[in-house]
Amino acid sequence: MTIKTKLARTLAAALCLATLPAFAQETGDPGPAYVQQSLAGKKVVLIPLALGFDLAQGWNHYIGSEVRGFGGVWETRDPNWDTAAGAQAITDLISSADKPAALLVHTPDLTSYSKLFKRAQDAGIFVIQVDNRSNFASDAFVGSNxxxxxxxxxxxxxxxxxxxxxxxxxxxxxxxxxxxxxxxxxxxxxxxxxxxxxxxxxxxxxxxxxxxxxxxxxxxxxxxxxxxxxxxxxxxxxxxxxxxxxxxxxxxxxxxxxxxxxxxxxxxxxxxxxxxxxxxTDVKGQSRDISALLKFLLQSGLKPGQAKSWIYTLETATTKADLKPGTCWSLKDVQAAEAALAK
Amino acid sequence: MSVLKSGTLSQERIVFLFAVVLFAAYALLLDGFLAPNNLVAILRSVSVLGILAVGMGIVVIGRGIDLSMVAVMAMATAWQLAMMNAGTPPLLATAIVFAGVVAVGIINGLLIAYAEVPAVFATLATASFVFGLVRSRFIVQDAVPVPPSASFILEFGQARLAHMPIEVVMFAVAAFLSFVALRFTKFGRYVYYMGDNYQAARTMGIPVRPMIIGQYVVSALVAWLAGLITAAGLQSINTRVVNSTLLYDVILVVVIGGIGLSGGKGGMRNVVIGALLIGIMLNGMTILDLPNIYQNLIKATILLVALIIDSRLNPRDEQVGQQGDI
Amino acid sequence: MRLPESLSRLIYNAIPSHLVGEILTKRWADNLVPFLLLSAVIAIFGTAINGFFAPASLLDTTRQLGEFLIVVIGLTIVMLGGGIDLSVGSIYALSVFMSVVGIYLWELPVSLALVLAIATGGLCGAFNGVLIGYLRLRAFLTTLVTLIMGRSLYDILIISWGKQLQMSPILNDQFDYIGTGSLGGLPVSILIAGAFALLAHVLLSRSRLGWHISAVGGSRRSAYNAGIPVRRTVFLTYVISGLSAGIAGFLFAARLSGAGPGTGSGLELAALTAAVVGGNSLGGGRGSIAKGLMGAIAVLTMTNGLIRLGYGTGSNQLVLGFMLAFAVVLDIRWAKNRHKVLAEVYVAPVHHRMSGEESALPNGGGAYALNDRLSEATPIALGEVEGPEDVILDEDGNLYAGTRHGEIVRWFAPDYKRSEVFAHIGGFPLGLAMDRDGSIKTCVGAMGLYSIARDGEVTRLSTETNRSWLSVVDDARLRDPNDCDIGPDGRVWFTDSTTRYDAHDWVLDSIESRPTGRLLVYDPKTGRTKTVHDGLRYANGVCLAHDGRSILIAESWACSVHRYWIEGPKAGTMECLIADMPGYPDNINRASDGGYWMAWLGVRTPTFDLSLRHPGFRKRMTRRLPGDDWLFPNINSGGVIKFDEAGRIVCTLGDLTGDNHPMVTSMREHKGELFIGGILNNRIGRYKIPGANPEWTSWKSYWSSTTETVAEGDPNQAARRRESAETTLPEGRA
CATH class of the missing domain: 3.40.50.2300 (Response regulator)
Structure with a gap:
């Protein structure tokens, strides 16, 4: 801890103490308020190649719960393996009235969405590429090598x-x-x-x-x-x-x-x-990486396009000998959880 | 198709000869092609295709076409498995899906026979509709696995009869039953009359409209059977097969086998010959390690050649071509 | 009038119910169904999607629309020609690939890349065209196969070049501008698509090729028999479709600057649905660019809308499949039943109250009382002539009459035993008039005004008049030209009886009793025809008054004769000369004593007069009864009436036996004899007029300089009489 932060802390503590009688419920932690201010109501949209396969369902559930958890709005689009439909979905999101704060895109190939990613960033939307890379380096890539x-x-x-x-x-x-x-x-x-x-x-x-x-x-x-x-x-x-x-x-x-x-x-x-x-592919871990990255980007004060990072998910070859309870996740449970949420 | 013409080179003969030549060439040139297991594999690889072609063949003989077969095959089976996965008793699930499949056949038939929609469009529309309905309402994933509880399906898929995989047996049974139905029943003869000359058949009092509905119900049920057999073999059904070239392969088998698209001609023999040719061809290309996309190109080219030969053997011109017959 | 009748008059005469039927006869009326569908789709998704109508959102939607629209237009043209093209998806993909290769690997300028894309599309289209047009393969299966071939080819190409393409460092600003730029607020692609649509529309509706395509699609056999190069036309439709897919592919490449494995797959189903939902008929013959446009917008709005609303896989196919089935069924049912619907609603009778108590009954004592004198007429060409609507004679006494077979036949004087076909016209010649040079001017049913020179050469004078802006039916067309006469200045005055029915449907016009007949004038100096007066209930015979200053016009279903002034102080106005006669007037011609002969095609009956006051009854009658059971004007007993310049009835000639001349449509005086024609008759009658001038001929009366017959023609005197006549105008006359 540097001296500067120590000083800041002390100051903050003093300030808190001073105001304690007036605001009894304040804990002195600026975090929640800042998180509330920077994340609440932010829209995050997932555009996988298609929603109808296990990875996409996993992302939808695990990242979705995180986003909803921090008070954001979680949406998905389902192009169903159709590149043009995906492109149109991204285009529509960029020009829509309530713009998303971040797009999570599972790209079909190296080039098709590159221009759109640039446009999205210019429109103030963070672009995180998931699992498949493109040749445009957006704010982040999270996925397998x-x-x-x-x-x-x-x-x-x-x-x-x-x-x-x-x-x-x-x-x-x-x-x-x-x-x-x-x-x-x-x-x-x-x-x-x-x-x-x-x-x-x-x-x-x-x-x-x-x-x-x-x-x-x-x-x-x-x-x-x-x-x-x-x-x-x-x-x-x-x-x-x-x-x-x-x-x-x-x-x-x-x-x-x-x-x-x-x-x-x-x-x-x-x-x-x-x-x-x-x-x-460790979907849970990957989803956690993406969620953490989302939270960081949206709070960081960075503008889309200012930073780049590649986060490769740790992959292991699993054999029968490595199996433990919890090695795999259950699509059924995920779907049940999503269905319960929909109700 | 001039199957009945003797002494001339009918398409069936050409195809049969071609199949024999191809077979001989592969046998000479490719190691392991003649191995008994490979021959069984050839038969097995075309069984599902062949079963679908049996259903399509019946419809095409009656001067129709059923483009919804692959959709019905995949979606009916997927729906059934999804219900079973969710705990519905297998018999109940089967009964529900049976009703659904029959309903699709009836809708096709109603659109074609009563609303007089060209068969290609009616079945194209129902294919899209059936896929969309099941995919968006009844299942959440592209692929639906056979539930662990339904081990009988697995056993069925593994069963062999006289050393033949069950798929081959089912193909043989389906082809034989259809052969009997077409040759020796009133329904079968009426299908030929209807395909040969729809107006005349109607005028002479054949109940052509109910017959059309019957045809499409049969083809839908056959498609469902093909789906079940696929699921039994693979332990799952992948609905993306709807977007594959399987449907075109089915038409390829029917057309190349020599069942003329103008109806009224050909029979189950043509389906078997067509399926065998495709099987031999694909097997050889796979042994040669030819990529899938090249195989598609070659298949399509062969189909095109078959169509051109078909048009040479059964020429149509401005005077005899029917209006709106596309 | 009692209240219920007034009410019924108000309902049937004030509400323009006839417009429904007239709109339905229009080809563009087909567009109503897709238009409603389109409006519904836009309304539904516009309300469901937040910000759908925001400019930025619309801009992006239209950007994609541009590509899709071009593909749909290509497909529409193929379908119009009776084919189908499923390979558009593959052609599109191949063109995308070629554009991208051109720009990013070969570093071509944009224009060359566009040429490359279009050439690719055109070549693929030509391949289809050769197979389907020249080799006569079935379109559906053939294009299905070429779809797979194209797709496989594309996959092979993208594998071998994909990596290089994706790694290419080239940046082409022009290319990017086409993909993402705007011009005047509109995306470049939609501007290109708009220009393309316009071009295609002009091609289809205004060019020879477009007409050939429609003809081939409408009836291949007829087109072939008519000498249209069917095979080449079919070939060209596929080339056009390929070119369209090529242009669209280029635009797609510019928008996404990349080509992936799935590019263009499934496009054929969407495009086909769009074309059919728009109302283009399967199997050809019926369709337009506007329909393709509406279908494209509807389908694209829907598929995009479902994705934007976050609906999952399958919803699109569900709705597309349903829309396709629904649209096809609607299209087929509509094509099959349209004429039935039309027959149900087209006839829209109006209320019309006839007055006049005078009777034509023989021995009834009135001026109109018919006698039996025409039964004395001797027949000419008995059983040899069919339907001499009008007859005329030249100075040599030769007799001319039009026949149902589309000819004008000449019988030679003096005994009229010998005849020849004077001219073959093709349509049914009705009214005749002889010009100064001896040529015959004739109104040909459903065709127009024609002139036949003395040597028998036929010249078309006029087939259309000016189009009035507010008329739904095309009133420029001469639908039922009936009779003509020639003014001293050479202008031809003629009538077009109705704008709503063809000549053979005159019964329906009489039942409807709607005033749509017109007086037209053809000016040989300008070669143009214009409408000078309309609103007549079946405008029929016309005759130039003896002084040449006015025209007499018979208005059949109103049983009246009018005078239209062509010069003098009242020029351009119409006044009633004789109103409410007991018979239905047909042609009018000059008489040697300064009066006029008028044919009656039949006489009024109290039952039909009564039914005219009950439009609802007549409407039900036409819908529920077969034509044979309809009540319509009696045509079994007509006659000839002579009236003077003031409209007074001078004498009548009738045929009470009904053997010789039950129905008379015309008569012509020549050297003391009257020659009588009837459109349903099998003879021409020849009747000796007692006391008539044996030297007088019609041609001399018109064209010789001697003016011997103006005794009664004092215009001032005539005008005074007419004023008194005007007070007895029938009700409801405009």
């Missing part, structure tokens, strides 16, 4: 195979368009470079579709029944890959590694051996 994610997946797969295995790995990619898909691939490639004895035997696309994932995984396993691990880029499509492994009668022999939002289904799949490892 997808390359790290890929590295973790690859490491988990290498570990799962072990030294005595065939050392052949199959890959079920997303669509080779999305940066999350491309970055994951880069991460995996990086790790495999360090393990030259491991071989990538096939890398078909699921196109983010579970049935396609199943079909391509079936063919992959058919052609290479000796693979020791398959990496799927998304737990959603991994359900199809898992079905293919099951169909091929290779359950337990072929280890499935994927990424996920850490929802209960992931833990269940780990529990029953469907997934060998899941690189989980």
């Amino acid at each position: 997808w390359e790290t994610l890929g590295e973790l997946e690859a490491k988990a797969a290498v570990a799962a195979c072990g030294d005595g295995s065939s050392k052949k790995i199959g890959l079920i990619q997303g669509d080779q368009v999305n940066s999350s898909s491309l970055d994951q691939y880069a991460g995996i490639a990086k790790v495999l470079k360090d393990h030259p004895d491991f071989e990538l035997v096939g890398a078909p696309d699921s196109n983010w579709d579970v049935t396609t994932a199943r079909n391509v995984a079936t063919t992959l396993l058919q052609q290479h029944p000796e693979v020791c691990a398959v990496i799927d880029f998304w737990d959603n499509t991994a359900a199809g890959t898992a079905a293919a492994i099951r169909d091929a009668g290779l359950t337990g022999k072929v280890k499935l590694v994927t990424t996920g939002g850490g929802e209960e289904l992931d833990c269940k799949a780990l529990e029953d051996g469907t997934f060998h490892a899941v690189v989980m």
Whole structure:
């Protein structure tokens, strides 16, 4: 503590003491009043790619409760995987009568929303990018480093195979368009470079579709029944890959590694051996990061665009051995809580 | 389609030949293509597509088209699973969804038969409507998992009959039942008459309007069946399949198999041939590790070629083309 | 009048109920339904969304509207031509990609990038066009396939170039300006869209190509048989649609300066819904840019509104699907039942009270009492001629008459056994008049005023008059030109009987009894026609008075004859000469004794006169009874009446047997004989007039310099008589 603040404190205390008889209820903590003044009634809007998947539901609940908790207004927009609809939602928010104080945007690609972010900041709105980055550095990015994610997946797969295995790995990619898909691939490639004895035997696309994932995984396993691990880029499509492994009668022999939002289904799949490892995005922690950042930005006196920061969520590859009660969060509970709130 | 013409190269023959040639080429060139498991995998990969094509085939023979099938498939199943997840007894949930699916078929039929809306638009509208209704009102997530309590669905998905996965068995059953219905029942013959010449069928006293409703109810139920089988295999149903190219694949199977879109021609044999061709083609491309998007481009190009051949075999010109027939 | 009748008169005559039917006949009336829908959507979302009408918000909404509108316009044109284009989403995406590549990778100037985008769109459109137009594939499936092909191609391209594009350091201010800038308060994109809409509207409604597109969409077979290049026209509609998607894609690229995996997906459904909700008909033939515009605004307001209100996934599709189904059903039901609705409401009778107690009964003793003299007429061309509405003779005595077959036939003097087709016109020639040079001027039913030279060459003189601003029906069109006569200065005076019905629906006009008939004049010097007087209940025969200073006009359903002054102190005014006759007058022609012959197409009956006082009864009658059971003017017994310059009845000629000339529509005196025509008759009658001047011919009376027949023509004297006649004007006359 510096001398200056000490002095200030003492002064404040003296001032409080002096006014104590008049304002008996004052505690002397300027915080609540300041928070009230800077945060109450501030509107925060979440625009995910779509609301209909676990991560978005998690953010909606965990960040939403924080925002409502500090007296802000919490809203969401649901573009349902449509970039143009998302862009329009952001545009409308920028020009709306009661402007939001901050936007939390889950961007679909590197460029589409960049101009809009600039406009939002010019209009005095903080922009926090969540989970997917764009090439515009807004006030903050909070989310996964997808390359790290890929590295973790690859490491988990290498570990799962072990030294005595065939050392052949199959890959079920997303669509080779999305940066999350491309970055994951880069991460995996990086790790495999360090393990030259491991071989990538096939890398078909699921196109983010579970049935396609199943079909391509079936063919992959058919052609290479000796693979020791398959990496799927998304737990959603991994359900199809898992079905293919099951169909091929290779359950337990072929280890499935994927990424996920850490929802209960992931833990269940780990529990029953469907997934060998899941690189989980810690939604609760991520939401807490975002909430803290929101509170900071709105109180900081900073203007949108003045500061930049990247906050990467800590990710870990979780296996069955790591499972503890509370490792996963429950979508059901979250939805029940939201439904109760709606009433 | 000139299926009945003998001695000439009908589309069915061309497609069949093409399938055989493709099969032979893959068998020679691709390692593991001929493995029994791969052949079963080919069949399995096209089973759901084939089941949908059975329903679509019946409608197309009656000179209609049902673009709401994939929406019904995904949304009916998702709704059912969501209800079961929420604790509704499986039988009750099934009964409710059955009523819903039949209602969609009836709405399609009413719009097409009585309001005289072109089938493409009626079913396009109901597809959007069904998706929107279930997605916004009954489920909260894109994907709905099979509830842990319903282990029988899992077991069903794992079941095998004579070493064949249950999907393949169901495809065979559906195709066979439809074959019998189309060939040997009054309903089936009427579907052909109606598809061949709607006005004449109507004039000779066939209850064409109720028949149309019947067709779309059948296709909706078939779609639901396909959805259940998908859910059984994957342990969940993802409603985003509605936005995928699955619907186009179904039409591809029907058209490429040789059921002419002008109706009244073809049969279940064509559906099976079409499904097999697609299965062989996709399997080979996956073995070759061709990205999905290239596969789509190739499929679409093949469909286009099929359409062009169709138009050469069944030419339409300004004099015979029907007004408003798009 | 008793109170109930006065009341009914007030209701039926003061309330312009006929406008409902007239509006419904308009093509733009189709726009009412989508317009109401649009208003409802805007009202609902405008109230639900806070700040919807704020300028900033509207600006951003219109920015997106610009792109969408252009796509919808392209689709509208395809649909108008009877096709459909589902591939717009992919074409749009490919054009977005090409624009972005052009700007950010190849560093092209904006104009070249635009060309690139448009070329991409046009090429894709041409691909569709070749397949559907020239190879005759089915539009729906073909464009569905090209949709997938385009989408796959786009995905492949974006994979190979996406990374580079997203990393590009290029900044293009002009490009950004198009995307986000404004000009005079309006976004650039909406200005471009507005210009594009205007261009498309002009193309569709004013150009040859536009008409061809409508024709092909309306009836492909007829268009083909009419020699329209159907295949090329269809091809061009897809090219236009592709171009539109290209321009729209360019604007999108400028707005978001990026192309992502999902760009343009689902656009086809939204655009299709917009086009259909706007009222463009599926399968072609009916549609307009205005409809596309309304649909685009309605759909965009709705989809944006739902997102802005925070509704989740699915709500959009729910509402879009419902709107599409609803709009299509409405469109199809409307197209199917429109004519029924129209038939229900179009006939809007007015109250009309006829007076006059005089009777035409034979031996009734009055001036109008009909006799049986016409049954003595000898028939010409019996059974060979159909419908000689009017007859005329030239100086050589040859006889001319129009026929139902659209010809003017000439019978040769003196026995009229031999005939030839003098001229083929195509429409039904009604009134005839012979000009100074011997050419025949004729009013052709539903066509206009024509001239036939002595050698039989047909020339169109006039097919339209001036449009009055307040009329809903297009009254510039000559709907029922009936009779004509020629003034000394060569101007042709003619009547157009009604503006509300085609000639063959004259029965409905009589039942309605609404005064919409007009007197028109065609001036050969300017080649223009103008309306000089309107408000006549079925304006029929016209005849230039013997002195050439006024025109006599027959007003059939009012049973009156009027005089319209063309020169002198009363020039431009109309006065009643004979009112409330017992018969319905048709053509009027000059007589050799200075009087005038007037044909009666039928005589009044007390029942129909009574029904004219009960408009509600007549309205119900037309709705509930088949046409055969309607009550309408009796046309079974007509005749010929001669009156003098003062309007006094001089003599009557009738056919009580009903065999020869039950209904008379015209008569022409020539050298002591009267030639009689009837529009429903199968002959021309020839009647010897006792005591008539055997040298007198109509042409001489008009055109020879000798003025032997002005004995009765003292205008001052005539005017005095007319003043007295005016006091007996029937009620309700304007």
